[in-house]
Amino acid sequence: MSHENCIFxxxxxxxxxxxxxxxxxxxxxxxxxxxxxxxxxxxxxxRHIETLADCLPENPAxxxxxGRMLALAPNLAREQGHGYAxxxxxxxxxxNTGPDGGQEVYHLxxxxxxxxxxxxxxx
Numbered sequence: 595m596s597h598e599n600c601i602f603x604x605x606x607x608x609x610x611x612x613x614x615x616x617x618x619x620x621x622x623x624x625x626x627x628x629x630x631x632x633x634x635x636x637x638x639x640x641r642h643i644e645t646l647a648d649c650l651p652e653n654p655a656x657x658x659x660x661g662r663m664l665a666l667a668p669n670l671a672r673e674q675g676h677g678y679a680x681x682x683x684x685x686x687x688x689x690n691t692g693p694d695g696g697q698e699v700y701h702l703x704x705x706x707x708x709x710x711x712x713x714x715x716x717x
Contacts, residue, residue: 597642600642600699600700600701601699601701602636602638602642602699602701602703603642603701605622605624605638606622606638606640612624612625613625615635615670615673615674616666616670619640620639620640620641620659620662621637621638621639621640621662621663621666622638622640623635623636623637623638623666623670623706624636624638626705630705630707631686631707631708631709632676632708632709632710633671633674633675633676633685633706633707633708633709634705634706634707635670635674635705635706635707636703636704636705636706637663637666637667637670637703637704637705637706638701638702638703639659639663639701639702639703641659642701643656643659643701643702644700644701644702645691645692645697645700645702646660646689646691646702647691647692648702649702663704664687664704667685667687667704667706668685670706671684671685671706671708674708676708676709683708684708685706685707685708686705686706686707686708687704687705687706687707688704688705688707689702689703689704689705690705
């Protein structure tokens with residue numbers, strides 16, 4: 595998919611609406627339009643990266659971006675009423691990569707899911 599036709603790039607640019615939960619200079623977070631769980635957020639980098647496999651371990655910018663995405667997940671879950679504390683609650687984070695990994699949109703994104711066993715609906 596070309597960068598110009600990327601739906602997540604268009605959402606990040608404000609060309610397509612998305613129910614935003616969070617935004618900073620690197621990331622946007624929106625509600626998934628086809629949720630697989632009571633809470634289903636998408637953490638999307640503003641920079642177009644097709645897959646997790648395109649992130650390089652020796653690239654400090656990629657390391658920082660992936661760390662930022664993961665570090666944000668607990669706060670997002672907690673703010674949406676699905677945090678983990680004192681052995682109760684919890685959430686799941688998923689990054690699908692490539693066709694065999696279940697990736698449907700070729701722009702790196704992370705799913706934050708919570709609610710009663712949200713992974714039962716995930717393939």
